[in-house]
Amino acid sequence: MKLSVIGTGYLGATHAAAMAEIGHDVVGIDVDPAKVASLNAGVVPFHEPGLPELLTAMLGTGRLRFTTDLAQAADCEVHFLCVGTPQRKGELAADLTYVDAAVTGLLPHLAVGSLVAGKSTVPVGTAARLAALVEARGADLAWNPEFLREGKAVADTLHPDRIVLGVTSERAEKVLRDVYAPMVAEGSPVVVTDLPTAELVKVSANSFLATKISFINAISEVCEVVGADVTMVAEAIGHDVRIGHAFLGAGLGFGGGCLPKDIRAFMARAGELGADQALTFLKEVDAINVRRRARTVDLAREMCGGSLAGMRVGVLGAAFKPDSDDIRDSPALDVALGVQQAGAAVRVYDPHAMANARTAFPTLAYADSAVEACRDADVVLHLTEWREFREMDPAALGEVVRQRNVVDARNALDRERWTAEGWTHRALGRRSI
Known part of the structure; x- marks a missing residue:
């Protein structure tokens, strides 16, 4: 089939390459000429394991190309919307500027009988509003939310654990089943539903994951007070099949470009719909997550005798998670800034996120290796579990620290090994050794 993918960030670039991999003819479309040129040259402008190799291979087949010209989507049967929905500045709600612009730009090029499939995470009700515009052009609109994880995006796209099809017609369902035929044949379950349900699936999934993370971090706060070990609590309750x-x-909590802004947008939309009381618990989920960052700064201060003024701090990690160079709402950089503001001299190192971190946070100092970041440090902060x-x-x-x-803010280091080498080890939700 001939497909267009509008928006070529993490989601769009991966989706475009994956669709070409399973045999479709794909054109990726973006408003950023530099990004388009980079992708056409086989260079992925962000770090995602496995994607550069897939992109290069698919460009070589001739089934994949990128452009800034929306008119090149005119002969496509399906158009996937993969643009960003960031948090509005100064608000909790999602900014739908890019979604609206993509649909508005696409409308003149829609063929009768074609299908627009939204993959972007949007507030419930967005799809119904857009459907009226698309159907006026004789096309259909469906919502097909994405569930990829940064660092595992290629595998998640080619081998999804579920495919959700929010449709309003049998024709739209058939087209999308044809698009995903190899995944369906492989056994990926398909959930067919209506537009608002499909929209709610993604934000519900993210909200549940955020709640689970914040739950164990709330237990971590109690563990610190009573001297218990949160990792053992998690191990024990995780054996319950109802929990897993x-x-x-437990640790520094979540960040990135999805979970934080999605739960906030979900709360905002619920308020607009008069159902805000249903999601008030998400305020505490968000608050717990933010508190873990402040607590990490406190642990660093405690290890330096009660004050960070004049201390040297080595920071290991800048990305919000390993196997990614994404620094959006990064807990690691938030902590690094907090330590710096408390008077410490901070040096940061990350295997892949250095360029992004330097651009976004130029006031921090950076090192070319973990050893150099920690040289002469009074305390080392492990903030991203690479x-x-x-x-x-x-x-x-x-041998190089002072x-x-x-401070193992991710509870990922071998505590016994580190303490055996003379290190004083602190971690969120665990007793000091």
């Missing part, structure tokens, strides 16, 4: 171990890693940091030799790192103090 996933997303029970494999490089988890496997670091604490004895070797101990004091062997480490």
Whole structure:
């Protein structure tokens, strides 16, 4: 089939390459000429494992190309909307500027009988509003939310754990089943529903995950008061099949471009609909998440004798999660700034997010390696659980620091190994060793 993918960020670039991989003829469309040129040259303008290789291979087949010209979508059978929906400045609500602009720009090029499939995360009710515009051109609109995880986007797109089709006609359902035929044949479950339900699936999933993370971090706060170990609590309750171990890693909490802004937009939309009381618990979910950042700064201060003024702090991590260079709402950089504002000299290192961090936070100092970031440090903060940091030799790192103090804000380091090398170890929700 001939497909267009409008918006070529994490979601769009990955979706476009994956659709070409399963045999479709795909044109990716973006308003950013530099991004389009980069993708056409086989260069992914962000870090996503496996995507550069897939992109290069698909460009070589001739089934994938990128352009800034929406008119090149005119002969496509399906148009996927993959543009961003960031949080509005100064508000909780989602900014739908890019979604509206994409649809408005696409309308003159829609063929009768074609299908527009939204993948962007939008407030419930958005699809119905857009459907009226699309149907006036003789086309259909469906909502087909994405569930990819940064760092695992390629696998999540090619082998989805579910495919949700929010449709208003049998024709739209058939077209999307044809698009995803290889995934369906592989066994990916298909959930067919209406537009508002499909819109709610994604924000409900993100809200549940955020709640689970904040729940174990709330338990972490109690553990710190009573001297319990949150990792053991999580291990024990995770064996309950009704709970499970996933997303029970207590620590610095969530960040990135999805969970924080999506739960806030969900609350805002519920308020607009008069159902705000249903989601008031998400305010505390958000608050717990933010408190973990402040607590990490407090732990660093405690390890430095009660004051960070004049202290040297090595920060390991800038991305909001490993296997990504995304620094949007990064807990790691939030903590780094908090430590700096408390008077410390901070040096940051991250395997892939350095360029983005330097651009967004030029007041921080950066190092070219983990060792250099920690040289002469009074305390080391482990803030993003990259494999490089988890496997670091604490004895070797101990040779370059001024004091062997480490705050493991992700509860990912081998505590026994580090303490055996003379490090004082602190972690969120665990007793000091």
